Amino acid sequence: MSGDEHRSAVGEESSTDEADRHGAIVYVTDVVSSASAVLLVGVLLFSVSGVWPPLVAIESPSMEPHIDTGDLVFVMEEERFPGPNARHGVTTAADTSTYVRFQGTGDVIVYAPDGNRRATPIIHRAMLWVDRGENWYDRADPNDVGNAESCSELSNCPAPHAGFITKGDNNARYDQVGSAVISAPVKPEWVVGTAELRVPVLGQIRLRWNQAAARPTNGSLSNATTADSGTATAVAGGV
DSSP states (O other): OOHHHHHHHHHHHHHHHHHHHHHHHHHHHHHHHHHHHHHHHHHHHHHHHOOSSOEEEEOSSTTTTTSOTTOEEEEEOTTSSOOTTOBTTBOOGGGOSSOEETTEESOEEEEOGGGOTTSOOEEEEEEEEEOTTOOOGGGSOGGGSTTOOSGGGSTTOSOSSSEEEEEOTTOSSOTTSSSSOOOSSBOGGGEEEEEEEEETTTHHHHHHHHHHHTSOBTTBOOOOOOTTTTEEEEBOOOO
């Protein structure tokens, strides 16, 4: 190889290395910028909502047609902007005829069933408040208590403690009654927050991520976690 050819080859190799370095720098810059943007959005949402994570993806249909499977829902700390006649920041359907959230009266809340923060949170409507020891059968909607004909035939009646009676808009019974009780009356400290608005379909991204993370790996199941992502998975649970 002549001197000119050698210098040309070295020059081409140097240009290629420089282009690779430039491409790597651009890639890293894009990744850092994207991560920073996501973090900033998460911080802004948290500053508004007071809840972390501030978004939940809906994975079942019991709040349809008002909140659909696959929706992404923004959740706010319940005491921040309470509705009329609110108790502990939550307005129940029984306390109002004009305060409408997601095409129904009363707040839609996200709560930990039976206070279990490790369980998948439930997103359902707060229907009424009951006091400890209360016979609340007569205040219940007859259509929402199954076949019970008295307090003695109704789960959680008398109420074991004060709390909210809840129900999915698409469910036949309250969460607190029936053969498959979802939760005891929801204590205020079990409430994660109130649902404020929904973005249709966008929650599917998070649900598919969870499904992929939960697939068997080397014969074992992986539990998907959500705390570091800015979103959480909530089930509009029940039957």
